[in-house]
Amino acid sequence: MEGIPQRPKHTAELLQEILQRTQALPNEGAVANYIPALAKVDPNHLGIAVAELDGKVHIAGDAQIPFSIQSISKIFGLTLAMERVGDQLWNRVRMEPSGHAFNSIVQLEWEHGIPRNPFINAGAIVVADTLVSHYSSSRAALTQFIRNLAQNPIIFVDEVVWESEREHGARNAALAYLMKSFNNIEANVVDVLDHYFYQCAISMSCVDLARSLGFLANRGVQPGTGEVICDPRSTRRINAMMSTSGMYDQSGEFAFTVGLPAKGGVGGGLVAVVPDYGVICAWSPKLNSYGNSYRGMFMIRQVAEELGLSVYS
Numbered sequence: 586m587e588g589i590p591q592r593p594k595h596t597a598e599l600l601q602e603i604l605q606r607t608q609a610l611p612n613e614g615a616v617a618n619y620i621p622a623l624a625k626v627d628p629n630h631l632g633i634a635v636a637e638l639d640g641k642v643h644i645a646g647d648a649q650i651p652f653s654i655q656s657i658s659k660i661f662g663l664t665l666a667m668e669r670v671g672d673q674l675w676n677r678v679r680m681e682p683s684g685h686a687f688n689s690i691v692q693l694e695w696e697h698g699i700p701r702n703p704f705i706n707a708g709a710i711v712v713a714d715t716l717v718s719h720y721s722s723s724r725a726a727l728t729q730f731i732r733n734l735a736q737n738p739i740i741f742v743d744e745v746v747w748e749s750e751r752e753h754g755a756r757n758a759a760l761a762y763l764m765k766s767f768n769n770i771e772a773n774v775v776d777v778l779d780h781y782f783y784q785c786a787i788s789m790s791c792v793d794l795a796r797s798l799g800f801l802a803n804r805g806v807q808p809g810t811g812e813v814i815c816d817p818r819s820t821r822r823i824n825a826m827m828s829t830s831g832m833y834d835q836s837g838e839f840a841f842t843v844g845l846p847a848k849g850g851v852g853g854g855l856v857a858v859v860p861d862y863g864v865i866c867a868w869s870p871k872l873n874s875y876g877n878s879y880r881g882m883f884m885i886r887q888v889a890e891e892l893g894l895s896v897y898s
């Protein structure tokens with residue numbers, strides 16, 4: 586990236602314009618319904634926030650309404666686990682794109698219970714296992730970590746979504762038990778799944794998410810507080826894996842068209858890291874067939890193009 590991008594207009598004004606452009610398009614896709622509590626969300630929500638490293642936050646639309654962060658939580662879990670267990674983690678989960686759906690089981694059997702990367706469900710369940718095994722209360726540790734990053738003490742877990750994930754989590758349970766059979770889950774499977782479902786059910790707004798992930802754009806140092814969240818090597822590694830696997834089976838297309846490390850969740854949230862600049866978070870609940878937010882992708886692509894943010898330019 587060639588330094589701080591050129592800004593043709595004030596960022597807040599640009600976000601407002603992009604929001605209107607997006608509202609003018611048909612609201613394509615479908616809200617996730619395999620977790621019934623997620624199907625109850627209003628599909629017309631649309632919001633975007635950009636948190637810059639100097640503390641400025643620009644918003645448009647529903648950027649301050651909390652939503653279910655779902656797989657975006659995998660970034661927080663991974664950061665905590667990398668700090669806690671170090672490079673041993675990479676004996677249990679790899680760093681390759683999967684080429685399969687986020688909750689696919691087939692590859693895991695062929696590859697002896699070692700998930701392709703920490704951003705597919707199987708990989709995030711291994712990460713959850715390390716947290717359950719290394720903390721007396723992994724859920725409390727993760728919640729505290731996230732609240733501290735977002736500087737928002739009222740970030741909460743949506744109990745209805747948590748319960749709904751537990752009730753309808755057969756596929757995730759299958760992944761966890763399959764990995765247990767290959768000795769790649771150490772703790773009790775029920776506890777590991779409970780942690781995984783809990784972290785997916787955390788609610789945050791676009792503003793919370795964009796602010797909380799600033800350290801990934803700042804070599805591991807959290808803007809504002811100056812706290813070292815992880816070292817520059819871990820920061821590079823997390824961003825690299827977000828670039829290759831964060832958008833699941835659409836990661837290649839996202840790199841091709843947008844060019845930013847990113848992570849989507851089935852709640853319709855999407856975060857993108859712009860090194861040395863800040864973090865963008867968009868939210869629109871309707872998803873495409875890969876499980877990524879339709880309009881969220883459109884909005885982030887527009888911001889990246891207008892501000893010239895691709896890391897590959």
Ligand code: GLU
Nearest residue numbers: 655656687706785850851
């Ligand atoms: N809780 C979801 C699941 O395990 C997360 C998936 C996602 O957001 O992509 O299926």
